[in-house]
Amino acid sequence: MRLYADSSKCCGCKACLLACSFSHFQENNIHKAALAIVPHFPDPGNYVVRVCTQCGECAAVCPVDAIPQNDKGAYYIDPELCIDCGACIDACPEQVIFKVAGRDAPFECDLCGECVLFCGMGVLRIAE
């Protein structure tokens, strides 16, 4: 399972970012989200949505093997094992692993699906 995004449908409203933030941290904060919207304006005039593809690069580079997979197949960072070295953040090809202030480990998509629920435009879906 992974999250898919059809960027051509995105209107850049950022509800997905707030949904991610609130779901995991109970905060309205677009900077605490494990996906990203990159606007390209004025030219060519589109949005590119970056999401975790569950590629596993983060787990591969983790020096302490702190990134196992959950029952949905999502890689997650175990804060008990994480040494907060930031290697996974640098390795993520989509740049959607985030350092969160006040938390012992970075954060990445756990396939909770809240972003899908809050997207009005049908951009996001979770599938095999």
Added chain:
Amino acid sequence: MNGYAGKILRVNLTTGEIRKEPYPENVARDLLGGRGLGIYILWNEVPAGADPLGPENKLIASTGILSGLLVPGAGKMDWACKSPQTGGYASANVGGHLTSELKYAGYDAIILEGISPRPVYLFIDDDKVELRDAADLWGKGSMTVEEILKKRLGEDFQIATIGPGGENLVKYACITTDYGRQAGRGGVGAVMGSKKVKAVAVHGTQTVPVADPARFWQLAHEMFAACKASPGLELWQRYGTAGVPTWANEIGAFPTRNFQQGTFEEHAGLDGKVMRERIVLTDKGCACCPCPCGKYSYTKKYGVFVEGPEYETSALLGGNVALGDIEDVAYANYLCDELGIDTISAGNAIAFAMECYEKEILNREQTGGVELRFGNPQAVFTMIERIARREGLGDLLAEGVKVAAEKIGQGSYDWAIQVKGMEQSGYDTHAAPAMLLAYMTADVGAHHNRAWAITYDIQVGREKVSEDKVAKVIELQHVRPLFDVMGACRLQWIELSIDVTSYAPIVAAITGVERSWEDLLKISERVWNYTRMYWFREVEGFGREWDYPPPRFYKEEATGGATAGKKATWEDAMQLLDWYYAQRGWDQNGHPTEAKLAELGLKAYLK
């Protein structure tokens, strides 16, 4: 303070002093925020009789309680000041992501006061706030400056700018954000220009606290689910307000040739389907919007990007100047956006001048060689440039149609389509009594956003002049501006039909203060009466006469289209006003009574 960032940023441009002040608790309690804060600052801090373009006026950019939170359409900001166009209350609302970003930076509002000795822009990056030199930006277009600042500061910054129109103090200069969204009306851009502020750049990383996260999360789910389940969602997502011209033409409400009639023969060229096929690149939403009306476009004919045209622009720079090609309208829209003037007032001003020219009241020498006839796109483009740069006839038209008509004379006041000095937005009111009353009594001038009552005219009968229409206008004047108080968009309610009362529990979950929907409407009525009192304080002789309709609608019949031969009457307009004042608890000069002010708890706010 849950739901608030808790601080107001006060920027004295004269001295350069920047202060962070606590959000006034009485405002949060009694006026909630948004335009409620705006009128509070104007009343208490801008001295009576202040020159709107002088150092005493203040420009207040205010978020609302919902701004920046996970609530549908929570991306609206109110810009308030004393209006240089009307001399009364100005409040211009704008979407995009500016309002959420300001809250993330830790501020509920910005107050710009004084006048800077040199062009500056306001830089805000969380706690770091500076006035920075803008000499290299002055003179440049709105969207050009946004692009420059985003390249300079980072794409994460949200930018508000003025164009040459604001610098040149065009009385309906606007403030632009997010590549084509405008705080358009009342001259807020001229006030920013008078203060020598070219732009505001904001970036924030903080969290806005909510009182009851679990309840908030549950209600946010329900509101988004309601939006997504709406039968109206698909059409609105596809066309936004560009779906409205066809409907407006069918009912005879589409301004055509300076509001001479309400059906434009070439309207098919402005339809949302044509626009979508020919020019739209992407949907473009404000913060947390599930139904973005923003359509970002590219016109091959002119080689420019533009957000829109949305309905009002197609109405005023389409039908009202008789342009029926969406690409011509898109280019006129681009020019207004880049030069920083309001498309609604600009479309009115040019149409007014076109009518003067066709009636041979203005000659070609006076128009500076422009063949200023309806349907001439080049004439429209040229006049937009001249208005923004105040060249030739453009200098007079930059004052608005009321002032222009007073100068030109010869009966032209009858076709200066304005109330209180503000040009009428995109609905013809020859045959729509409730909508006419809405324009007469809107608290900024002839703007539709306070009460879009034309649907009620259609529902109960176009000819009918009745007390229930007055009651509907008043009801709408409380519901709709409440969204401007809360910092959110009303279209999820209007177009997706989500339950309007569902906003009360989520406001309670955010603030921790239980308020019913009726309590929120009472706040909105309080703000409405507050702004009415501001007009009485600022405008000498203010009263009933200032609520009179544009003469065209009761003196001349619609010349053709769906409402051909129809007009309002003076007697009906006066009857509507009589009922309106009585229902509002105002005297027959339109002044709130002592009893009404006491009932609303406003007396303490009027000292």
